[in-house]
């Protein structure tokens with residue numbers, strides 16, 4: 001994996017705006033389109049949406065190459081690039097000048113090149129000062145996503161908070177280093193992210209096997225299995241995760257696998273594991289972390305439309321993005337000394353005056 005090791009020259013930025021590889025050229029709920037090859041097109045953006053239509057790393061049911069376009073376009077509201085958040089009284093898409101650069105070219109059968117291109121794209125966005133929001137795609141993409149951000153923030157200076165039913169720390173997958181079961185191990189091996197600043201929430205089921213759990217423990221990972229989440233409560237778990245994430249790190253990458261949510265509320269995914277979060281819990285958690293932590297990047301992965309029912313999972317992915325962006329916009333307002341609402345405030349009180 002020479003491409004992800006420190007010190008090697010970064011891959012050339014060999015991509016262009018392709019639109020959406022697997023669907024119409026729509027942007028995330030109608031935000032302006034931008035072009036990665038033209039920095040002026042995203043110069044004023046605090047967050048940039050990028051599609052990663054890759055499912056070549058899926059171990060079971062494929063289809064999440066169609067995830068980016070489903071997350072972008074699944075909504076019953078006008079696709080007008082505006083989403084005023086009821087609880088936080090922010091309009092994140094407008095306040096953060098969010099733009100969408102379309103999909104990275106990630107051709108089936110070209111895994112290494114696909115991941116190189118994505119890493120280069122994410123690094124470019126991070127260096128511009130904007131926060132990359134990556135729409136997956138299967139979880140293989142967390143490797144280039146976090147690596148790309150680490151090129152900018154600093155090697156080993158980005159902690160990772162990872163919502164998932166699965167640890168994704170396998171040593172290999174079907175003999176390959178790359179796949180959606182291995183990215184977290186590759187990240188820790190390369191040093192892009194520290195094992196002892198790697199927080200996993202929502203794990204459950206029957207994988208990984210004892211050898212992999214032993215490796216995770218050696219790295220100092222902190223993984224919260226669902227039984228611990230249920231017994232201690234999600235708030236307590238998030239508080240502990242946040243404290244570790246902020247200890248001697250400069251920023252946090254938030255990686256959200258929709259299969260952390262129970263398949264009853266997120267059926268459209270490739271490796272469903274019963275017994276997960278409610279969608280309400282995931283949205284609250286993402287919003288809370290975005291409000292309270294210095295995020296440097298977010299990915300939302302494993303939305304697989306062919307297995308979805310009534311777009312339930314696509315809606316969830318869309319809302320995860322909006323909750324993250326809303327929390328980020330709220331945090332910036334607070335940082336700038338502006339009055340902010342708390343989520344528990346009565347809806348019609350303390351709202352900002354209309355211009």
Ligand SMILES: [Mn+2]
Nearest residue numbers: 139164168257
């Ligand atoms: Mn995963």
